[in-house]
Amino acid sequence: MSNIAQSSLITARNQNEYIELAQFYDLLMEAGYYDYQAFVNSLALLLETRTKILDVGVGTGLLTEQMLQVQDYEITGVDFSEEMLVKARRRLSDYNVKLLNLDIRDYPENESFQSIISSGGAICISHQDNQQYRLYSYCDDKLDHLSLLRKLYNLLEDDGLLIISIQGEHKNYSKAISEDITYSQEINYSGDYMTKWYTFSNEEKILSRQSVKLVVFDEIEMINSFTEVGFKSLGVDTSNKFYVFQR
Numbered sequence: 001m002s003n004i005a006q007s008s009l010i011t012a013r014n015q016n017e018y019i020e021l022a023q024f025y026d027l028l029m030e031a032g033y034y035d036y037q038a039f040v041n042s043l044a045l046l047l048e049t050r051t052k053i054l055d056v057g058v059g060t061g062l063l064t065e066q067m068l069q070v071q072d073y074e075i076t077g078v079d080f081s082e083e084m085l086v087k088a089r090r091r092l093s094d095y096n097v098k099l100l101n102l103d104i105r106d107y108p109e110n111e112s113f114q115s116i117i118s119s120g121g122a123i124c125i126s127h128q129d130n131q132q133y134r135l136y137s138y139c140d141d142k143l144d145h146l147s148l149l150r151k152l153y154n155l156l157e158d159d160g161l162l163i164i165s166i167q168g169e170h171k172n173y174s175k176a177i178s179e180d181i182t183y184s185q186e187i188n189y190s191g192d193y194m195t196k197w198y199t200f201s202n203e204e205k206i207l208s209r210q211s212v213k214l215v216v217f218d219e220i221e222m223i224n225s226f227t228e229v230g231f232k233s234l235g236v237d238t239s240n241k242f243y244v245f246q247r
């Protein structure tokens with residue numbers, strides 16, 4: 001396919017789908033971007049007896065796999081990036097898990113879950129300078145984010161938990177993720193948005209490059225957005241890995 005044809009194909013899709021990123025995603029994560037094993041231990045403590053779970057932005061299934069290795073969770077994983085789901089389906093083929101290619105904003109509200117998890121998924125939280133929490137939402141704007149939260153609220157059972165992973169500060173850096181591949185990320189803030197560029201390269205050339213554009217909320221706005229749709233904020237868990245809200 002010519003470059004022009006390829007780029008018009010990409011613009012026709014959601015700008016935040018993981019297309020170029022998908023082929024290097026696991027390599028980056030396994031180089032230490034997220035500590036999935038630690039996530040699983042903290043999640044087990046938070047979830048207690050809750051086993052019916054919706055993972056919003058399941059990606060390549062790295063967290064789901066680790067969760068299913070320790071407990072018989074009933075997991076539905078949703079993602080709007082087919083390139084990521086291809087990998088998740090392969091990884092999770094031996095497990096009883098439901099994987100759906102869907103924008104979570106379009107999820108039909110005819111079932112409910114005991115917990116919803118977003119591990120760097122459709123919504124994520126960062127801890128800036130160890131002081132301020134910030135929320136990043138893969139939404140078009142702040143109003144769209146509120147509709148996304150309403151959707152998640154409606155998909156939870158009463159007392160159900162919305163569990164969102166906490167990442168370090170988004171900042172510019174570059175690091176080797178394998179013998180010959182370097183990962184670089186570049187962050188730009190403008191108005192309500194953060195644009196994050198992911199670049200994978202070897203010594204000779206750029207192998208893959210893509211950006212995502214997320215709506216950003218400071219800590220007060222973040223908590224207000226959840227309470228506005230009816231959630232109660234339970235705050236940060238004891239491991240400092242998750243921010244928890246309850247229906």
Ligand SMILES: C[S@@+](CC[C@H](N)C(=O)[O-])C[C@H]1O[C@@H](n2cnc3c(N)ncnc32)[C@H](O)[C@@H]1O
Pocket residue numbers: 016017018029034056057058059060061062063078079080081084102103104105118119120121122123138
């Ligand atoms: C950083 S990845 C996280 C993947 C996975 N949760 C993990 O821990 O490795 C974010 C994922 O969220 C998906 N995503 C973002 N917004 C979404 C939405 N509105 N509906 C479905 N998937 C979404 C992206 O396609 C991407 O695969």
